[in-house]
Amino acid sequence: MSNGFLVIGRRAINFITRLGSAFILLLKSLYYFKDIPRSFGQIIEQCFFIGNKSLALVIITSIFIGAVSAWQAAYQFKFIGAPLRYLGAAVGKAVVIELAPVLMALVIAGRVGAGIAAEIGAMRVTEQIDALESMAISPVRYLVMPRLLASVIMIPLLTIFSAFVAIAGAMAVSVLFVDISHETFLSGVKNSFELIDLVSGLIKSAIFGTIIGIVGCHEGYHAEGGARGVGKATTEAVVIAAVMVLIADYLIATVLFKV
């Protein structure tokens, strides 16, 4: 029994230590924001990697996020006897404030977070990071800062795009299978839209972008032990980022959306 507590305690301490270490890496990266003009090329390259190369994944997942939201909402409307003309309003609001930011963050954590951790991890175990340091180049400035900044910029942009595609997917399901005209659906979306929702969604996704970027960089940066270590770092980057995104989502909701 006491051994069980010991193991849980050790793991908790390990997890908190790593969060602290990731936070320190975040602060160091923020310090190097002063070198943005110098690292402009790397930042653009990372934006392209995170943004453009995630587009297909974002489109496919967003269509189905929207589609299933419309279907499930219609099912629940039917159950409680709510008029279906509010379907666009309900789905639009849910997509903008919650589904697009959170589900996109989880999908992107799988693609981008893992990619960052694998790349930096491979650089760590093949001494490429040591080589940078030996040339008096800060790996935080050269590798971490551009990836962090690109995540913070691109993940909100992908989230806006995702929201549009998801609403289109929801509308397609509503028109084809729930028997609502697209005018009714869109007027619901339009009437329920408030700028503050979009801003809140963007703030959330910028915070999620920070989490995904820094966790990916941190896990890769501290990878050790060859290919196995890189695999471990990649898995942990996704798991930790996903858990942190969901925890942050709740905390942000309690601040931004008063009930």
Next chain:
Amino acid sequence: MAETIIKIDQVAKSFGKKGVLNGVTLDIRKGESVVIIGQSGCGKSVLLKHLNRLIRPDSGVVLIHDKDIGQMNSVELFQARRKIGMLFQSAALLDSLTVAENVGLGLKEGWKYSQNEIGDIVREKLVLVGLSGSENIFPSDLSGGMRKRVGLARAIAADPEILLYDEPTTGLDPITSDLINDLMVNLREKLDVTSVAVTHDMTSAYRIADRIVMLYEGKIEYDGTPEQVKNSGNPIVDQFINGRGAGPIHVQ
């Protein structure tokens, strides 16, 4: 006698419970070529990485030009590292960059050179290592020997005072190894650098060293010229340099 440029004093380092260095003391003078030999895993590379603070000691100090590299602030460390070039065991070229970008990386990121000046320096260094014309090739398309030579060109790009070589000939065929040895000797003559190499390749050690230092069980076991090493009479040194399985060194 030339001034001491690197002073390693009672350096100890452990990883977890495993003690690797256990009080290493060594002085390296300006212009010397020192080769550190020892079994695989004895801590040679760990010791080398203390010289540009890629690793910090648990205790003891490493002085570069009489300044403790462990206590340097980021600006001092930046200045110190600009004077130290390093060739890594695996060459450690950045996969995403071409040969020319790899060689010029340190110059582009840390120095105030124009693109044209960097291009000229890169071409000059690639000529020195016999790889002119390979500027636009990616590291994945190079052989092991060529990667090492690019790594060497990168290490000397900023005209360092000190060159560190981590297993420069390991994993290479004898002819390519000889080519790398030639390059190291030539570079030393042309650039007048102080060099520290770690290796267990005795052919290479005899070829490039003024002094050979043997590391054993975390300490310096022997320190002498190549001739002295060959005739040391020290059973540990003899067993190692003659590659005998039987003797006082127990293979773990």
